[in-house]
Amino acid sequence: xxxxxxxxxxxxxxxxxxxxxxxxxxxxxxxxxxxxxxxxxxxxxxxxxxxxxxxxxxxxxxxxxxxxxxxxxxxxxxxxxxxxxxxxxxxxxxxxxxxxxxxxxxxxxxxxxxxxxxxxxxxxxxxxxxxxxxxxxxxxxxxxxxxxxxxxxxxxxxxxxxxxxxxxxxxxxxxxxxxxxxxxxxxxxxxxxxxxxxxxxxxxxxxxxxxxxxxxxxx
Numbered sequence: 001x002x003x004x005x006x007x008x009x010x011x012x013x014x015x016x017x018x019x020x021x022x023x024x025x026x027x028x029x030x031x032x033x034x035x036x037x038x039x040x041x042x043x044x045x046x047x048x049x050x051x052x053x054x055x056x057x058x059x060x061x062x063x064x065x066x067x068x069x070x071x072x073x074x075x076x077x078x079x080x081x082x083x084x085x086x087x088x089x090x091x092x093x094x095x096x097x098x099x100x101x102x103x104x105x106x107x108x109x110x111x112x113x114x115x116x117x118x119x120x121x122x123x124x125x126x127x128x129x130x131x132x133x134x135x136x137x138x139x140x141x142x143x144x145x146x147x148x149x150x151x152x153x154x155x156x157x158x159x160x161x162x163x164x165x166x167x168x169x170x171x172x173x174x175x176x177x178x179x180x181x182x183x184x185x186x187x188x189x190x191x192x193x194x195x196x197x198x199x200x201x202x203x204x205x206x207x208x209x210x211x212x213x214x215x216x217x218x219x
Contacts, residue, residue: 013144013145013146013162013197013198013199013213014147014159014160014161014165014169014197015127015159015161015165015168015169015195015196015197016164016165016196016197016213017042017196017197017213018041018058018127018194018195018196019041019044019193019194019196019211020042020043020101020103021043021044021045021046021192021193022043022044022101022192023045023047023101024101025043025044027101028043028099028100030078031075031078031080031100031101032099034074034078035071035075035078035080035099035105036071036074036120036122037058037060037122037125039166040122040166040167041058041167044194046190048192049188049189050102050187050188050191051187052183052187052188053130053174053178053181053183053184053186053187054187054190054191054192055130055131055174055177055206055208056127056128056129056130056177056193056208057096057105057106057128057130057181058104058105058106058126058127058128058167059105059106059107059108059125059126059127059128060105060106060107060108060125061109061110061122061125062107062108062109062119062121062122063109063111063115063123064093064109064113064115064116065086065088065109065111065112065113065114066114066117066118067109067119067120067121068093068107068108069095069118070120071120072085072086072095072107075097075099075105076097079099079100080099080105081097082095082096082097083096083097083098083104083181083182083183084096084181084182088112091108092108092109092110092111092112093109093112094106094107094108095108096181096182101192102192104181104183106128106180106181124168125166125168126167126168126169126170127167127169127170127195128170128171128177129171129172129206129208130172130173130175130176130177130185130206131172131173131174131205131206132173132205133154134153134154134156134157134171134172135153135154136205137171137205137206138151138157138171140204141159141171144202145198145199146159146169147159147160148160154173155172156170156171157170157171158170158171162197165197174206191207191208191209193209194210194211195208195210195211196210196211196212197210197213198210198212198213199212199213200212
């Protein structure tokens, strides 16, 4: 789909909601409540075909390794599959799980040691889209009214969140994201996620669908 470019205004858009499309609403709702992240995503029913990597992850940043372990354990107890067991790396400590509905979640901290009791507090949530061309998608989104907060060439882009945003939006190369998550980059069909916050609905260069935000949820 060809993207139409518009001139940004004072009402520039930002990500205001993340809706996961699932086949079993009741089961997904129970999982996300048990996982402890139900405040950050909406759910809607969908039977759209989807195979392999869906091209995105929801990344939670927390304060310390014990908190990473706690979220991973809660997800597994509720039915998630571990894609990467929590472990130390150059960047800190992280683990990756896949929810029963297929959504991949990464839980990470820059800390390598605990400094206190584990909590259930999330410091930051980022919807990370894996795209074919980071620079082109960045320009597509800037043309739609998003504001760039951080940009590292064709590798990574983070957009400025709006005042109503609970989840930040960022772009990463699809192949690099899949490798980081421990999955193959191949995938077909629906992304099974809908982004809210646009002035008007649109579909981006990689097929991610945006819906218009309600007036109260504008940035």
